[in-house]
Amino acid sequence: MDKKVPTLYEWAGGEETFQRLFARFYEKVLKDDLIGPVFRNMSGDHPKHVAHFVAEVFGGPAKYTQEDKGSHAVMIAHHIGKMLDEPKRKRWVDLLLTTADEMGVKDDPEFRSSLVAYLEWGSRIAVINSHLTENPIADDEPMPRWGWGETGGPYEP
């Protein structure tokens, strides 16, 4: 018998989990000596937008693309020219995973494996794009999708 596999969004607990996680995470980010300054000018809606983005990528409702009028290209555009580096990327990921642990976000091996894989992928893409001057993503490119096991092949610029 086929068993229904939930999306990562459903498994994590839906909208509320993503909103709580990113709200708490960016509180920590702003107090961080290394990456706090990078986010000094972010809007008050930044945590909500990132929560919407990741929730949508994880199979949740299309809030980033509809409510926030975002797209994959719009998200990438926020990173262009920011000149991020590996220490900053690593701190971002470490702080997010620490926040997830403190909040009791699902920690079964399968979910955490998928979450960490996505954060590694997305944060490394953010660093690469932060050194570009032009957006490599076309306006009409679809949002990325992330499930229980991804990537599919090596990085191609």
Ligand code: HEM
């Ligand atoms: C999976 C990884 C990531 C995702 C999904 C992501 C997502 C986003 C999104 C959706 C925005 C736009 C927010 C808005 O509309 O207000 C944004 C902006 C931004 N992100 Fe990321 N991001 C990621 C990784 C990173 C990393 C690793 C860094 C730096 C260490 C970073 C630095 C920034 C900065 C500086 C902005 C602009 C802030 C501003 O408006 O002043 N991002 N990100």
